[in-house]
Amino acid sequence: xxxxxxxxxxxxxxxxxxxxxxxxxxxxxxxxxxxxxxxxxxxxxxxxxxxxxxxxxxxxxxxxxxxxxxxxxxxxxxxxxxxxxxxxxxxxxxxxxxxxxxxxxxxxxxxxxxxxxxxxxxxxxxxxxxxxxxxxxxxxxxxxxxxxxxxxxxxxxxxxxxxxxxxxxxxxxxxxxxxxxxxxxxxxxxxxxxxxxxxxxxxxxxxxxxxxxxxxxxxxxxxxxxxxxxxxxxxxxxxxxxxxxxxxxxxxxxxxxxxxxxxxxxxxxxxxxxxxxxxxxxxxxxxxxxxxxxxxxxxxxxxxxxxxxxxxxxxxxxxxxxxxxxxxxxx
Amino acid sequence: xxxxxxxxxxxxxxxxxxxxxxxxxxxxxxxxxxxxxxxxxxxxxxxxxxxxxxxxxxxxxxxxxxxxxxxxxxxxxxxxxxxxxxxxxxxxxxxxxxxxxxxxxxxxxxxxxxxxxxxxxxxxxxxxxxxxxxxxxxxxxxxxxxxxxxxxxxxxxxxxxxxxxxxxxxxxxxxxxxxxxxxxxxxxxxxxxxxxxxxxxxxxxxxxxxxxxxxxxxxxxxxxxxxxxxxxxxxxxxxxxxxxxxxxxxxxxxxxxxxxxxxxxxxxxxxxxxxxxxxxxxxxxxxxxxxxxxxxxxxxxxxxxxxxxxxxxxxxxxxxxxxxxxxxxxxx
Numbered sequence: 001x002x003x004x005x006x007x008x009x010x011x012x013x014x015x016x017x018x019x020x021x022x023x024x025x026x027x028x029x030x031x032x033x034x035x036x037x038x039x040x041x042x043x044x045x046x047x048x049x050x051x052x053x054x055x056x057x058x059x060x061x062x063x064x065x066x067x068x069x070x071x072x073x074x075x076x077x078x079x080x081x082x083x084x085x086x087x088x089x090x091x092x093x094x095x096x097x098x099x100x101x102x103x104x105x106x107x108x109x110x111x112x113x114x115x116x117x118x119x120x121x122x123x124x125x126x127x128x129x130x131x132x133x134x135x136x137x138x139x140x141x142x143x144x145x146x147x148x149x150x151x152x153x154x155x156x157x158x159x160x161x162x163x164x165x166x167x168x169x170x171x172x173x174x175x176x177x178x179x180x181x182x183x184x185x186x187x188x189x190x191x192x193x194x195x196x197x198x199x200x201x202x203x204x205x206x207x208x209x210x211x212x213x214x215x216x217x218x219x220x221x222x223x224x225x226x227x228x229x230x231x232x233x234x235x236x237x238x239x240x241x242x243x244x245x246x247x248x249x250x251x252x253x254x255x256x257x258x259x260x261x262x263x264x265x266x267x268x269x270x271x272x273x274x275x276x277x278x279x280x281x282x283x284x285x286x287x288x289x290x291x292x293x294x295x296x297x298x299x300x301x302x303x304x305x306x307x308x309x310x311x312x313x314x315x316x317x318x319x320x321x322x323x324x325x326x327x328x329x330x331x
Numbered sequence: 332x333x334x335x336x337x338x339x340x341x342x343x344x345x346x347x348x349x350x351x352x353x354x355x356x357x358x359x360x361x362x363x364x365x366x367x368x369x370x371x372x373x374x375x376x377x378x379x380x381x382x383x384x385x386x387x388x389x390x391x392x393x394x395x396x397x398x399x400x401x402x403x404x405x406x407x408x409x410x411x412x413x414x415x416x417x418x419x420x421x422x423x424x425x426x427x428x429x430x431x432x433x434x435x436x437x438x439x440x441x442x443x444x445x446x447x448x449x450x451x452x453x454x455x456x457x458x459x460x461x462x463x464x465x466x467x468x469x470x471x472x473x474x475x476x477x478x479x480x481x482x483x484x485x486x487x488x489x490x491x492x493x494x495x496x497x498x499x500x501x502x503x504x505x506x507x508x509x510x511x512x513x514x515x516x517x518x519x520x521x522x523x524x525x526x527x528x529x530x531x532x533x534x535x536x537x538x539x540x541x542x543x544x545x546x547x548x549x550x551x552x553x554x555x556x557x558x559x560x561x562x563x564x565x566x567x568x569x570x571x572x573x574x575x576x577x578x579x580x581x582x583x584x585x586x587x588x589x590x591x592x593x594x595x596x597x598x599x600x601x602x603x604x605x606x607x608x609x610x611x612x613x614x615x616x617x618x619x620x621x622x623x624x625x626x627x628x629x630x631x632x633x634x635x636x637x638x639x640x641x642x643x644x645x646x647x648x649x650x651x652x653x654x655x656x657x658x659x660x661x662x663x
Binding site: 167203 | 376490492493520521522523524525526528529532548549551553554556573574577578587588589591592593594595597601602603604605606608609611
């Protein structure tokens with residue numbers, strides 16, 4: 001198949017600060033600096049992985065791209081299927097709102113919370129169809145819902161059941177069916193398998209991969225699980241404390257990690273080989289600092305074993321061609 | 332470590348729950364031993380009964396639970412028959428427990444110090460200043476920076492990793508002989524997880540406790556355990572040393588779990604997985620409970636429950652495939 005690399009989303013220098021309010025008059029006393037100047041571009045039929053620890057801002061990034069949050073600074077561009085560019089940094093314009101919402105969907109981490117417990121499975125999947133008035137004919141709509149349910153590995157007879165009647169894996173399948181209803185071009189998967197049982201996780205990943213190939217969808221995978229991110233992504237961005245610190249094609253990043261933090265992340269993964277244990281060789285100490293008071297210079301310098309003079313003064317920029325890294329060691 | 336004494340013995344433990352949907356056979360006839368100074372890994376997915384087993388050891392089971400049979404022997408006494416008043420001297424003192432969520436297992440209304448004092452007062456009869464010294468010393472040993480300041484802080488002022496360290500310090504105050512760690516690092520980040528696991532290892536070396544390590548993460552088990560027991564749907568399906576289980580997994584479920592690790596080589600290939608889902612405890616299938624998801628299933632698996640078969644090297648497996656002297660039957 002000929003692939004025309006159409007862009008879907010371009011985010012430029014995205015910054016997101018959440019105000020902290022305190023005192024009697026709820027004055028702003030500080031900011032949670034969730035994201036600092038992130039650049040990302042997502043093309044058609046491409047998977048991008050975002051990896052980082054809790055609180056690093058990876059979920060915030062996903063939510064900015066779906067327009068759940070507005071960025072504090074920076075700009076966000078959306079491209080329709082003809083390649084026209086729209087500035088969607090602030091409130092969505094009426095002319096583009098419906099196309100944007102149809103094109104970008106999201107799958108959340110916890111399928112126990114993300115499905116309305118008072119709606120039946122049929123109603124959950126029908127809701128987006130009715131909002132966007134996709135079908136005029138009821139029969140067509142029902143057929144489409146049944147077809148979708150069967151596509152994600154559920155029986156069409158489940159439409160009248162409620163979410164609590166299903167296991168975690170099945171609920172995540174329902175969430176996937178809901179995300180698929182409007183034939184989106186990009187699905188943001190925020191930790192799609194981390195709430196599921198180990199033996200079920202791989203089923204869901206396989207389903208997501210099949211769907212991607214069938215419908216030619218792009219994914220933005222957000223996860224803390226390096227193995228998972230490597231498996232599903234073409235390109236990986238490593239985020240630490242709101243900063244993108246390394247960006248590379250998946251295999252390249254794993255064969256040749258450059259940033260000390262990326263190396264630490266990789267060595268912290270348990271070995272699965274009791275004859276060759278490796279966790280006692282992990283060098284890092286401490287925990288990620290609070291995003292309210294991030295350290296000056298490189299965000300990783302307080303925990304970094306290779307720290308040099310410049311690290312606590314100047315923040316390194318993300319530099320490089322295919323394989324980008326933000327670290328003074330590679331200046 | 333091989334010939335060390337048993338410190339805890341669990342025989343034919345059976346715990347059922349009465350629920351609206353029927354009887355839930357949460358733990359069904361399991362037996363195992365914990366040896367001195369070892370780490371025993373208990374692996375299984377949600378609802379397999381691993382937490383219920385350990386709550387039974389701590390005598391903290393929900394009153395709705397019925398213990399139908401079995402005994403838990405600790406120092407030649409059956410824990411299940413000890414009166415609650417007497418057991419209070421054991422729980423927290425000789426058997427400690429580390430929970431999954433450090434945030435919700437501390438009382439948010441008391442400082443870490445006050446909660447440590449409570450332990451010291453009840454079990455060690457220490458005064459406030461003595462327990463302060465002991466607490467701060469212990470916090471320093473588990474790697475908490477500025478323990479004097481942390482001692483006065485409330486749980487919400489500390490991060491997850493720091494709280495989990497505090498929880499470990501709190502448990503070590505009484506130097507318990509058995510530590511039950513129920514998913515102690517699941518809520519933590521990988522880099523912090525590595526540190527907490529290393530801490531637990533060095534503590535075991537120093538204090539010589541036995542640890543029951545409960546988790547669903549086989550990777551963590553491979554790093555921590557001396558022996559591994561695999562649980563599925565209220566049953567122990569496989570027992571063995573960590574090396575054996577990882578090198579030669581026998582039960583189809585254990586094999587499936589081992590293969591579920593996403594390896595680098597799988598990139599752009601289909602991931603192996605176990606079909607189906609974990610059955611709900613009210614509707615466990617007849618015969619072997621894994622049979623609906625097993626790819627080696629035979630008629631007998633659907634009818635009769637397999638018994639435990641010793642295939643040598645302290646490796647036990649409950650599966651019909653191994654009934655013939657430990658050799659896998661050829662005819663399927």
